[in-house]
Amino acid sequence: MTDGIGLGMAGGDDASRPSSGGRDSRSDAHAGRGTAGCDHDAGSHDGTVPSAASAPEASRAWFLIEHPGPWPHPLAGLALPAPLGKAADAAARLGIRVQMIRRPGRPGRRRAAAGAFSVFAGWTAGSRPWLERSVFRHGDLTRPGQLADLDLEGLSLGRRPGFGVPVSGPLVLVCTHGRRNPCCARLGGPLARALAGRHGDQVWETTHVGGDLYAANLVILPHGLYYGPVDSRAAGAAIEAYRRGEVILDRYRGRAGRSASAQAAEHSARRLTGLRGIGDLE
Ligand SMILES: [Zn+2]
Secondary structure (H helix, E strand, O other): OEEEOOOOOOOOOHHHOOHHHOOOHHHHHOOOOOOOOOOOOHHHHHOOOOOOOOOOOOOOEEEEEEOOOOOOOOHHHOEEEHHHHHHHHHHHHOOOEEEEEEOOHHHHHHHHHOOEEEEEEEEOOOOOOEEEEEEEEOOEOOOOOOHHHOOHHHHHOOOOOOOOEEOOOOEEEEEOOOOOOHHHHHHHHHHHHHHHHHHHHHEEEEOOOOOHHHOOOEEEEOOOEEEOOOOHHHHHHHHHHHHOOEOOOOOEEEEOOOOHHHHHHHHHHHHHHOOOEOOOOO
16 A cells, blocks of 8 residues: 655755855746756856855755655655655655655665665754664564654654664765756766765765755755765765865855855855864854
8 A cells, every 4th residue: 555645845945945046946946857958057057156055944854765766756746655655744744854765876776676675864953963764674664663653743843753773974865856857867866876886875866855956966964964066076075074074165055954044154154264163153
């Protein structure tokens, strides 16, 4: 039995994207669908158009589900096993950012379709963000204490659900949601595969993360740091900085869950002071 899910606006999205990021999000929403390319300005994909202060403002709680795809857009058309679909739908209604994820490349899709799959719950705000992972088996989603009992309301407020094992990260998401916009697959797909070659199991492809005009987009959890547009070199530098506990300003879109003005202020303060520690401006 499967349930469709209503995830069109999970966790806030481009609607809250600030004007300081460049082009209006309305052009983003109607761009290039169904074509081989996109109708974004080339400058939005090569860094000419500034992307600072464009991370989604409302995304603080996260719910990630390993799913092989194909991923429709909007995700409302996606069928999930009933308990998972119910949880995803309820999470989206609570403002939790729901993302489908899979390992890069074809083997990742096969893996997600068979045997076990991972589900993550996370919180990206504040000085102590966290991420938990639980592994489920297809056909075994109804055990007591599992999905049906997951405290989504608590998750939406930042409370750990005791859902699985803690994951320290970095967990790296690359948007490859080609049905949302072809540029995400064209630019994100090769990037995800390249990063997986260097960072292995920490790298996942994902559905729309917001701001596809800045593809390829990278999100680093548990802190919710957004970078875009990034190529393999810039993404690698961002991941290495994260491992040092730092951000780099090159292609840094901001931290999810903060207002656009707070993201802009962070950018300016870092530029002025040279402070790069993730928690330096808490
Ligand atoms: Zn594009």
